[in-house]
Every structure is written in structure tokens, then in C-alpha cells.
Amino acid sequence: xxxxxxxHTPELTPTDPMPDxxxxxxxxxxxxxxATALDAGxxxxxxxxxxxxxxGESEKWLPETRIRAGERGGAKVDGCxxxxxxxxxxTEKVRGRRLFLSxxxxxxxxxxxxxxxTLITSALVNRQATVDYLLKHxxxxxGIVGSGWQGSYAxxxxxxxxxxxxxFMEAAKLDFGDLAGNDETIDAIALYQQWQDRLLELLSIAxxxxxxxxxxxxxxxxxxxxxxxxxxxxxxxxxxxxxxLKS
Numbered sequence: 001x002x003x004x005x006x007x008h009t010p011e012l013t014p015t016d017p018m019p020d021x022x023x024x025x026x027x028x029x030x031x032x033x034x035a036t037a038l039d040a041g042x043x044x045x046x047x048x049x050x051x052x053x054x055x056g057e058s059e060k061w062l063p064e065t066r067i068r069a070g071e072r073g074g075a076k077v078d079g080c081x082x083x084x085x086x087x088x089x090x091t092e093k094v095r096g097r098r099l100f101l102s103x104x105x106x107x108x109x110x111x112x113x114x115x116x117x118t119l120i121t122s123a124l125v126n127r128q129a130t131v132d133y134l135l136k137h138x139x140x141x142x143g144i145v146g147s148g149w150q151g152s153y154a155x156x157x158x159x160x161x162x163x164x165x166x167x168f169m170e171a172a173k174l175d176f177g178d179l180a181g182n183d184e185t186i187d188a189i190a191l192y193q194q195w196q197d198r199l200l201e202l203l204s205i206a207x208x209x210x211x212x213x214x215x216x217x218x219x220x221x222x223x224x225x226x227x228x229x230x231x232x233x234x235x236x237x238x239x240x241x242x243x244x245l246k247s
Contacts, residue, residue: 002134003141003181004168006161006188009148010112019143022116023130023164025123026147027156028208029084030106031234032123032224033069034099036086038244039232041095042067045242047110048102051077058100067094069101074208074215077102085220086125105147105154110240113145119236120245124160124199128228131167133245141181144188155191155206156224158184159199162192163227200225 007013025031034045048054051070058066070077071084082088084103101107106121113119118139122130134142144164146157166189169179180186195202203209203225212221234242 001174001178002138002168002172004144004165004179004185005142005181006144006146006158006165006184008146008153008158008184009151010109010145011151013112013143013145015112015115018113018116019139019141020116021118021120021134021137021139021142022113023142023144024106024109024113024119024121024147025144025157025160026103026106026109027123027160027224028154028203028206028212029086029220029224030101030103030147031121032125033084033086033089034101034121034234034242035123035126035230035232037089037094037099038234038242039230040089040091042089042097042099044237045099045101045234047107047240047242048100049107049111051102054100054102055079061098065097067097067099069099071103073104074211074217085217086223087219105149109145109147113143114236114239116143121234121242122160122164124163124225124227125223126228126230126232127160127163127167129231129233130164131171133233134168135171149208154208156203156208158188159191159195159202162188162190163196165189166192199227
């Protein structure tokens with residue numbers, strides 16, 4: 001029977017053993033951006049925790065075949081084409097290009113579970129695609145990794161983890177005892193059940209949501225709070241490289 005384990009930050013995520021399927025979440029905003037960019041037609045997303053390594057690797061690609069995206073502290077990194085706003089990634093701008101991405105938190109989480117047999121990324125915008133994948137492939141152990149904020153807990157990632165776990169639990173007709181591999185899973189589902197009809201409100205009062213509102217990113221929050229609007233599932237093709245798997 002499948003077991004879901006929720007970990008609030010990369011630092012709290014064990015790596016031995018790895019889960020059969022690792023799901024990385026960074027609702028504000030890396031995994032929302034990754035799903036949006038792949039849906040808009042980027043060839044792949046290559047993630048880096050180190051911005052200098054990103055710059056070096058992307059130099060191997062012609063400027064017209066790449067998009068450099070870097071974010072630190074919510075703001076775009078100098079020298080990059082884009083920041084971490086999903087609204088920047090339009091089909092006209094990115095189709096056919098490779099997105100080289102480095103963010104404050106999400107790319108660190110990807111590094112943490114890069115060796116998992118299956119690694120996907122999820123956000124609220126593609127929650128149902130994630131649930132559908134889990135139902136179809138039935139991995140025995142599922143580890144949902146929140147990116148948090150600089151090592152601390154993030155409400156938006158926990159509520160998304162709960163949304164995924166709740167959707168899977170309902171569709172598979174399981175109960176908490178069957179599904180939950182740790183207490184954090186029950187905690188995340190309870191958070192989602194309380195806030196599922198007020199997700200934008202929750203994201204707006206979360207500490208990182210407040211930080212983004214201070215950077216005039218209200219439109220980003222409104223977009224990131226939408227549920228099940230994309231049918232794309234980002235899946236790791238090789239370490240650090242994500243491609244689109246349509247549900």
C-alpha cells in the first residue's frame with residue numbers, strides 16, 4: 001500500500017533510503033514557474049542551486065536557444081533574462097528554448113532528492129496532474145518535499161502537499177492510517193482541508209507571500225493560488241533536467 005511522507009524543508013528530508021517517487025514543491029514560486037514554463041513550450045528546465053554554475057553552463061548554448069532565470073530574495077538576479085515570476089513565461093517568449101533556472105529555495109530542494117528513482121515537481125496549478133500520475137504508477141513510497149524559505153517552514157508548500165495527499169487519498173479510497181507515513185502528512189492534509197476554499201488568503205498571509213506582496217507581486221500570488229489549471233507534469237529526465245510529461 002502506498003505511503004506518503006511529507007517533509008517541510010530540504011534539510012528535514014532524509015536521503016537514505018530515497019522514496020520511490022519524490023515530489024518537490026515550491027509554490028512561491030519555483031515549481032509553479034517550472035510547470036508554467038513547460039506548459040508554454042520550453043524544451044526543458046535545467047535547475048541550479050548555484051547561480052555562477054548556471055551562468056557557466058548556459059554559456060554553452062546560443063543566446064537564442066536559452067532563457068536564464070535567477071532569483072534571490074524574491075528579486076531577479078542581475079544578468080538574467082527573467083526572474084521567478086510564472087507570469088513572465090509566455091509561449092511567444094520561451095517556446096523551444098531551454099530554461100536555466102536558479103532560485104532561493106526550490107532548486108535546493110531539487111538537489112536534495114535528485115537521486116530518487118522518480119522525481120517530479122508540483123504546485124497548486126498542476127496538483128491534479130500530480131495526483132493522476134501517482135494513481136497511475138502507484139509508487140510504494142512517496143516523499144513530498146517542501147522547499148520552505150531559507151531552511152524554515154512555509155505554509156504554502158505544506159498546504160500544497162496536503163492538497164496532493166488529500167486528492168490521492170480520496171481517489172484511492174484510503175484513510176489516514178493507510179496513507180500517512182509520518183505525522184507531517186496528516187498535518188498537511190488538515191491544513192488543506194481548513195483552507196482549500198481560501199488558498200489565496202492563506203498565501204497572502206504566509207510570510208513569503210507577505211514578502212512577495214512587498215515586491216509588488218500580487219498577480220503572482222493570485223496565479224500561484226489557482227488549483228488544477230495546468231495538465232503538465234515536470235519530471236526529471238536526468239539529474240537537474242526536467243521535461244514535460246502530459247497527464
